[in-house]
Amino acid sequence: MIKGSIVALVTPMRDDEQVDYEALERLIEFHIEQGTDGIVSVGTTGESATLDHQEHCDVMRFTIDKVAGRIPVIAGTGSNSTREAIELTRCAKEMGADACLLVAPYYNKPTQEGLYQHYKAIADAVAIPQILYNVPGRTACDILPETVGRLAQHPNIIGIKEATGDLSRVREILRRVEGDFLLYTGDDGTAIDFILQGGHGGISVTANVVPKAVHEAYLAAMSGNELIAQEIDAPLRDLHAALFVESNPIPVKWALHEMGLIGPAIRLPLTPLSEDARPTLRNALIKAGVAL
Template sequence: MFRGSMVALVTPMLDDESVDFASLEKLVEFHIEAGTDAIVAVGTTGESATLDMEEHCAVVKFVVDKVNKRIPVIAGTGANSTSEAIQLTQCAKDAGADACLLVTPYYNKPTQEGLYLHHKKVAEAVDIPQILYNVPGRTACDMLPETVIRLSKIKNIVGIKEATGDISRIAKIKAGVSEDFDLYTGDDASAVDFILAGGHGGISVTANVAPKACHEIYKAALAGDAETARRLDAPLAALHRDLFVESNPIPVKWALAEMGLIGHAIRLPLTPLSANAQPVVRAAMQQAGIL
């Protein structure tokens, strides 16, 4: 349904921790000019866990309105409460989002059957394309390929963001889903290999700071041009790694602030990038040609 480099957009904030809508508009234009293929608003990189319902819906609506159909907008609407996920997904549909991205319920560690019933209920409640999101390193909950295959039979569940970094999962999932079910990577470091192995794109943290490069890398990989994709990706290797030197989105928000695109604010319980980590991220940015 969607292809290429999709940015997991940060949510910029002012010093009082309120949403900085002026900088958010600047980010939207930055990505459209750079060739980003789609924007994910208020995903987990967008601090969805600490935005309240009103803020969450307001940010999605703002991004949809500012993008104005120039590229697709995917709204992060996952929650560990099924009823809250339904509310957020309905809000995204009402705002005009093109699709929703739903992270697996975090902390409460549902069974595979619980995961199936959770996503099934959301999909049946809100008629909008929905993308599953599996990131067990953050949620303590791993959606197995068998569950993905079961959920793919529901008409408006159209794909998955698979962020385990396990390339072997592509074949396992593809073996049981239809050809129009999309697979996106959430692991920047293995994105090229993921796409070359049959993936359709990625929802990227790195694309926040290197959108042009990510667009070209994913474009080459989708075309099957492994040599070009790997050559373009090589300077970003340190960035893929070091944007996670502290919990995401701490490093990437600091990097964007260094680029003059947003301020340094982040919402508690997350804290600004530590002094020890700042030279690490700066060096990765320099290697990537950003600074």
């Protein structure tokens, strides 16, 4: 069971927009040293929408190989094409991923039955642990708790990343699932409360920048120590917000560049962080204790 602080890892790129594998290896070692509990490779924060199929599989393979079993690697294999999601999930299994994270089909706006059939088809096709990913603010569709309950009955579907920021979802989902179904938050600003209400950890953007603090805050919350968890999280609250001052992963890639960990490149249609937004993020980084 994968629990705790799981980083939604960015995909670093060179100025020619090709994947920067040297920087990716630096990030992997940084997270292992800082105590990150797991890595999501090529999730939506990893610019999965603009990596072609071969690049997607290559980045997953590289990450799995460099991690070398030291922490779990969850492969981002979601797509708004069910066939493509099956192909990517097969690729991840062949490479040795510990699990897969599958974002809800974006733009298509499927019905709840469509969502059920989409995820069931992938789970039927590939025998690997699979995590649903609900982020309606980006996909324009919402995996409702009733649908999660139906999908949780499939043996290959082991959890959900719930990124609505709606804390009532924790209770609603827990009422509809049995056994060890895992609930991960995808909303950094409400993560501590989510975990305290029964969540098992989070798949975090903020963890890209301050992995040790996020790991320690989540660990305290999972242990039921609300006071310590909130105390660790308090200096990070401005950062949680500032990392979404423009569309993710624009701010987090800029922050990592300022930290000297990656170059500034990002793929169109996303563009580098605007000059106007930089002071807000820089101040939040300083408040969070990040050395720039």
